[in-house]
Amino acid sequence: MLYLSIAALAAVLLLFVWIGLRSRGQEALDDFVTARNSQSSWAIGLSFLASGMGGWILFAPPEVGVLVGPLGLAGYAVGAALPFLVFALCGPAIRRRLPEGRSIGEFAQHCYGLGVRRWVGLISLLYMACFLIAELTAIGAITSMLSDINGNLVVVGVALTTLIYTAWGGLRASMTTDRWQGWLLIALLLLVGGVAMTRLPSIKADAVLPSIPASAAFGVALTLIIAVTAANLFHQGYWQRLWAARDESALGRGAVIGGVATVLVVAAVGGLGILTLMSGADVGSPPIPFFAMLHDAPGWLSLPALLLAITLVASSVDTLQNAIVSLAVTEKQGLSLSAARWFTLLLMIPVVILALQGNSVLRLFLIADLLCATAVVPVLLGLWSRMTPAAAILGGLAGLVGALLPGWITTGSLYQGLLIASFPNAIPTLGPFIGALLTSTLVSIICALLLPARRPQTAH
Incomplete structure (x- = not known):
């Protein structure tokens, strides 16, 4: 089983590399960081879904569902999708104001000047660096839970394979793999969730939904909506997609597609956690209900679950890699495409080192x-x-x-x-x-x- 798992993980990662390398765009810096006016509404929607998802959805939404209940989970789902609605509403005006724009920093400078641009760029960089480290840390922990593979090897493997196609193909490579990863994660989630739920103990007639007092649950939901929405509006990867859309209509429809799909995925994963708790299964302390759900599932299901985690993490990591590079090259005028690729490589060295420490980055x-x-x-x-x-x-x-x-x-x-x-x-x-x-x-x-x-x- 060990060798089969290694072979399956390697095959999926190499598939992403192959897809990404085949989609390389023009040899121009602007195309590398924006893929300007090239993507349809479905491409934008699936890219929003895949780039926003990550290993975090296997931990956070189920935990919120177990500790807070449906109201808290609803807040999480809305918070994860609300930035897309903001881009649908404000994106056309931003595109008209900055038709040749490339970053949130350029928008800030256009409106307010260089000083605000630097501050906004720093906040965006800090947020995305935390996100990137958290995702690689998560895949190491998930690998150790679901298999006998050394999690550190998978951390390095994901970082290197995504680096290959993002450094070579830029945003077009990231968005092309996003489409495949978006459909793959939906299929794997349906498979893993569907099979695992059939093996849980039957929910008793007197079982009640997990909940805390309504006022506290509402407070948690509102906190999550504000925190997740505000942070994701500084996600440079989302701003790149604003200009990658073929036109304003494609951006609006794509944002709606991505938002609806995100709500459904977060609600589904969190709902699995709630059902696991209601079945009487031991979800652990702190709770990890998604993985507790797999405890009594068939042994073979751990492999699709691991592939799901790999797909989730790769889809967010490649977006973050290219987004951070995009932010850097737009801040440093005159940077060449070759320099941007080298920056991508150098960027990942400290990120991987920090991810290998296995520290919690929630704070x-x-x-x-x-x-x-x-x-x-x-x-x-x-x-x-x-x-x-x-x-x-x-x-x-x-x-x-x-x-x-x-x-x-x-x-x-x-x-x-x-x-x-x-x-x-x-x-x-x-x-x-x-x-x-x-x-x-x-x-x-x-x-x-x-x-x-x-x-x-x-x-x-």
């Missing part, structure tokens, strides 16, 4: 999410003609202060407010996110109304 994720929440509204308000650089900067600074306010007011200590906003127990809490979002929005709007309307003339 870093939450801090990065909170940073995104402090800036997301001021950035998007750049589409409003009244907004100025000063209003955006003051709004972002107010968001940082607002993140500390709930804990500061509750405890009477600034230090405690800072500690609470750093999520010491790696548990998402609503206060810092609400504080960041409300204060950044209010200060941005008030300053925009009071200060003279003025836009910098910037090159991009």
Whole structure:
């Protein structure tokens, strides 16, 4: 079984390499990072789905479903899909404003100037680096749980194989493999979930859904919606797809397709966790219900489950690799295509080293999410003609202060407010996110109304 698992994993990864290398686009830097105006609505939709999914969906949605119940799971599903709706609504205006744009940083500079661009680029880079490390860490842990294969070898294998086709083919290679990975992950999820559920004990008539008090569940749901939505709006991979769409119509339809598919996948995986708990199965502590569901399943099912995990992780890792490179080359004017490829290679060395440590990055994720929440509204308000650089900067600074306010007011200590906003127990809490979002929005709007309307003339 060990050798069969190794052969199957190698075959799937080599398939992704083959597909990616065959889809290499033009030998031009702009095509490498944007694949401009080339993708249909279905290509955009499947790419949004595959690039947004990752190994995290096998852990987080089932755990939220078990600990919080359906309301918390619904919040997670909506939060994962809501950024696509934002791109569907705001994307056409952004494309008209910046027809030759390539990054969230360029949009920020167009609206506010170079200083805001640097800050936005730093937040985006921090978030994506956390995401990338978390995904590679996850595949190492999943491999160790489902097989006798050394998880570290799979971490290196995924990093190298995705690196081959993203460094060579750029965004076109990532989006082509996304289409295959999107359909493959749906098929494997149906197979693994369907077979495993038939082997769980029957749910008793008096079984009740897992839940916590409604007010607490609503708080968790709202926290997840704000955190996940704000963070994903700084995902450069999603911004690349904004310009990759063939036209505004393809972008809108693709965003809707990706959003609906994401809601269904997150809800399905989380629902499997809830049903596993209701069947009386031991989900562990901390709970890992998706893997507990496989405990009594046929032994052969661990291989499709491992292939599902590989597909999920590869689909997000290749997107993040190209997205980080895209952000870097748009920040560094005059960088060549060859230099961009070398940057892709060098980027993965520290990422793999950190992923091999097997550390939890949930707390870093939450801090990065909170940073995104402090800036997301001021950035998007750049589409409003009244907004100025000063209003955006003051709004972002107010968001940082607002993140500390709930804990500061509750405890009477600034230090405690800072500690609470750093999520010491790696548990998402609503206060810092609400504080960041409300204060950044209010200060941005008030300053925009009071200060003279003025836009910098910037090159991009």
